Amino acid sequence: VTVPAVGLIALVVSAIVIALYLVRLNRRRVVVSDISLWSRALGAGRAGRTGARFERPASLALQLAFIGCVAAALGVWRRPATSEQEASTYVFVLDCSASMAANEGSISRLTLAKRALTSRVVQVPEESKVALVMNMPPWIVVPPTRLRSTVIAAIERVRVVEGRGDLATAMAQAAAWGAGALPASIELFTDGSEPLDKLGDDVRVRVVGHATANIGIITFGARPASDGSGAAEALVEVANFAARKARARLRVALDGRLVWSEPIALEPEGRVRRTMRGLTTSGAGELVAALENIDIDGAADALSLDDFAYAILPRHARTPLAIVDGSLPEHLTQALAALFATETIAATPITARPTTEVALVSGTTAPSPPRSGRYLVFNPQPATWGAGRATIAQASFTTWRVDHPIMRSVNLAGVGVTHGLSSASGMETNALAFAGAQALVWTYELGSTRAVVFGFDPLDSNLPLRASFPVLLANAVDWLEDETANVRQLQPGRAAVLGTAATVIGPDNRPIDMMQGPDGAQFIPSRVGFYRGRVLYAASLISEDESRIAPRPGAHARTTRPRTDDRRRMPPTRWWVVLAIFIGALEWALYHRRWTT
């Protein structure tokens, strides 16, 4: 029975009661000898009661009130998780992204949020369960439980993950607990740095923090110089998110050696970009950018996490991409040549010559996978390269795995395919992007052969016209050329896939717990800095969303203060039931009970 159904039933029953009331108004006519005795008897009775003429309307009102209470009880009971009064599970989502480390006076935003959350957990009715979710890995902090002490202890243990938050994933997890037979109430405690407009209306938001001053590094990276000199170049960008002028000194160090030092001045919302060329080192290549001596017109810099950025200086030029002759149209070949160091190789024999070289082939030039090598494959033949036999026509991408390195920073929304093949299920395939339930992009790994397969011809799709196309190809090439090279630049809070198990030491010189994921061993960095394993990794915040620590416009408008006493504000089902019983008993006693004298 849904809420609209309850309302409909209540309306029907009310209509019946009103109809009966109108029918009863048409009283039975009885001829009596003399009416004066009845009149006097009635007058004697009426004299003791005021408003006797309203007896019948009052009876009708009580009956309708009874129906209303019963309907309200049913409605409140069956109401979905849009309100919390009757929720059986309270899911609290706590934002612990990097922006929550911003200082609000003497304490951090996370501390404020934890205090508010703790007091809110205490107010939850005892019979309800409480769950705690973070917007960063490991996502689920406490599954639904009635043990308040467990939840409160977990809240105390929560620390800021020094990366960009993923509210969508957290809300999906929270909603999963609200999708059961019993309703759930979802409350988000955040600083409003992430967009809240996509949250459902049933999510209650508690925003902590205010617009405080901050400047930070929003871009930092290094790449081999394009002049073929073997040197590298680094790019750093600093932004001022405060409403005041800011001054600071930008320093860049390579393996502990200062390579750049410059005082910078930033207007409100101003940005400064610097490129450092000719960087060479014989060391590990640890590149660190730092903002020092920050002065935001007398105010303090609220967030220090974005005052540092870390990168790895590449040792050599990017691996060339070999394009098998005839695999791509000429204009796509030229476009790829602008992105990668490419060369064209003969169609036969098809083999990736050095182990680090990636060959781009098509289904026509490579009808079956070679025994070894790294390949980027377009338009495979049916039942080859992990493809199935069924063709797909007029499909659009609906979902893609944003957690996979190949799909990083890739947006396939609106990308369509006129016809192609989907992947076949099997151990050697790993789907990346889907059109409905059909995977159109997947990885293929069998023996020494490794490939990223697009199940369609690029000319049968608008993908080459999209900005994500070169990003997707670059990610794919990175992933193919070396399983470790593609994860050297890390994001805190995002899984770093190593492929093979290894020991990794974090910035605090402590070993990192490794996990086994679908793509092999992985770990989730929680802090910015260098991670040392078989190779060197750099983790930086590098997020404009997190550095812009002022709550987004409208965030406070969505704030719903947790109610101090839900039972008092809005009666739950049982109070409606009690009220219905009381009204029913009152109506029965006043109008239907046969009093004995």
Next chain:
Amino acid sequence: MAELLDSEFLARLDYLSIAARDAFLTLANARRMTKRFGIGQEYVDHRDYVAGDDFRYIDWQAYGRLDRLFVKVFSQEEELAVYLLIDCSGSMATGDPLKIRMAKQVAAALGYIALGTEDTVTVVPFDNDVRRRMTPVIGRARRRDLVRTIADLELGGETSLHRSMMRFLAHFKRRGFVIIISDFLDPGYAAALRLLHHARFDCLAIQISARSEVDPELKGDLELIDSESSASLTVRLTRSLRQRYLVERKRHFAELIHLGQRMRFGHFEVVTDQPLDRVMLSLFRGGRVLV
């Protein structure tokens, strides 16, 4: 007549006569023995002769023995004037059976008994006034005519006992035994009875009630219609209202009972669903109305 009183019942009435508290007698052919002394068949006493006495009643044998003139005194047999005042107002058209039917049956039975004992019976139907001036009836041969006359009475409008009694007293000068058969729902009944009392009429009040009045079983939401005035009253008939109604009814008839005790007239309540023979033979006889 057959539908009002059956023959078997009438035959049982032949052995009854009306016992009036005080006799208002005439010197006609009545068979009723009175306390008065006068011209009769049965010798009672002697008294001294006074001038003017009828010579025919002088006891000459006593004169021969005592040399004094004595006059024989005989008991006087006189007839009783019975007035049957029958309420024919609209309120008598209620009840199941109708109150008017029971009233007619009781009146016919009493009239039948009265004529059987050579009393004169006058039927006086009334509602808010005396509706007809019927001539007194006497003689056993007129009994069936009387019953038929009563059976043919028709219902009228509203009731006014006081006005009707005033008109009755204006028309009927001869004192007698007045039997009022009514539901006495008219609040002026007390004044009417006082009029009769002051006019030195012997009186018997027979109150006809319907079962629905004595023990109303109605319930729910009703629109009560007055049988006489057609006025309406909307009520929700609850148990408490029923109790209050019974209290009001008891209060209404309390004065009737009180007057009966104070003025020494009889009062009987007859419910329409009671068997007539039981009413006549048990209730009346037990109440010493009939002997």
